[in-house]
Amino acid sequence: MTNRINTLITLDDGKKYAIINQAVYKGKSYLLVNAVNDEETDLLEDVQILEEKKDINGDMAVDQVEDPALLELLAKYLAPKE
Amino acid sequence: MNITDLEELLKKIENQNAINLEVEKDIKKYIQNMKAAEEKSTEIFSAPIETPVTSEADLNHTEIIKEEPSVDDFINGLVLSDPVVFPDENLSAIAVPIIEESKVEEKPSAYTGGIIDDAIRTLINPNASSDGFENAVNILSTATLPETKYNEVMEKATLASHLTADVRTKIRTGLKKESPIIGSEENESYEFLVPKKIIGSKALEENLLTKIGNTIKTIPARLEAWIEKKKEAKKLKKEAEANIAIPEDKDILNFDYQQIMMLEKTRYSKNGQDDEESLLHGITMSARKKDVIVAQMDNMQDKNAAYLKCVGFLKKHPDEYEFVKFNNQNISTEVSSITGVEKANEGMYGLVSKNLINAINDIYGMPIQPSNEFEFGGKSK
Secondary structure, three states, X not given: OOOOOOEEEEEOOOOEEXXXXXXXXXXXXXXXXXXXXXXXOOEEEEEEEEEEEEOOOOOEEEXXXXXXXXXXXXXXXXXXXX | OOHHHHHHHHHHHHHHOOOOHHHHHHHXXXXXXXXXXXXXXHHHHHOOOOOOOOOHHHHHHHHHHHHOOOHHHHOOOOOOOOOEEOOHHHHOOOOOOOOOHHHHHHOOOOOOHHHHHHHHHHHOOOOOOHHHHHHHHHHHOOOEEOHHHHHHHHHHHHHOOOOOHHHHHHXXXXXEEOOOOOOOOHHHHHHOOOOEEEEEEEEOOHHHHHHHHHHHHHHHHHHHHHHHHHHHHHHHHHHHHHOOOOOOXXXXXXXXXXXXXXXXXXXHHHOOXXXXXXXXXXXXXXXXXXXXXXXXXXXXXXXXXXXHHEEEEEXXXXXXXXXXXXXXXHHHXXXXXXXXXXXXXXXXXXHHHHHHHHHHHHHHOOOOOOOOOOOOOOOOO
């Protein structure tokens, strides 16, 4: 597992995300991300949690976490404390 | 020749007295230089290696890993030196969907991103080599793909005007969609099969780090809003699926021609070349009101009668569709008067297919492949 905190990732659909925090739960890596504009100069409103995984070809990929219970759990631990 | 050899040689020279003193002197000097160099070399390699300085933070970090602290100990604010690791015992009550990877791999034609994407690119490239094109068609007509990728292939195959009807049919009938069988809920688990690949990764620039720091307080609220939005979307989708209205007269679907014409005109004014597409858009919009899926018949021999090959299916259950008659003659007449059916060409089929696939996908999230299972005037088998 790669530590991706404070990195910027680009996905194959062109979207870019700043990794704000990362957690491993039951062997899976979850990323708290904030979308970044194309120019990589500004943060967008979009904040979400992604699951890191290998796709069938073995390439690293991310997917949205859909399970509400898991999202609540991850948000509790991933969101920066105010 | 090393020092020992030279000394041995020098001894022999001295004993045999076979060389003059100048040469002997040179050899002695050479040996001395070699010895000095060797000593210096030994000094360098035997010097103590500097112990790397370990910062206090590093030491603490090491301790954290070894001691496995509680969850709260890991929450250190924005910037963490290492990813948080949740101790399972604290979270064991939370149900996490189990992804059975083995099932994914066992699929005979599971989506293999690069190959499929390459095949799509080749398929829609009118200048592709004949071998490459044939290979792409073979790949796509035998693949089993995730829903989104399946839809992409169907759409692009129908829109590429250089494709022959035979090629389209081969892909349309051969391409299969994967069954969403993994995970706790079908639609959720399906998403796991189409993750977005990470194609680049680099350290955040200083300016973005600063901006994150400045907006860090807003992140919990924004994250919460995103989660609520996802929950709401899921709830609405379930409600929509549970409340499918049944048309009063399911034997004959009388579409709202006025609405169709209005939609058609609106779209026509935006794009004069989109007239055939707009008609189907109108039909599907009208069909949506009646909760009927509009699909194409499998047999489309008569190009000029493309519209007449549309049929409607009433969704009774997730896996059961009842055929409903489609009062298409009137629609055909209306179309003729505006767009001119005589202009129909192969490209039009693509537009028709695209619209139907999109419409069905919009309504139910799953396109129906044209199939001989449906008989005109009968019921689905």
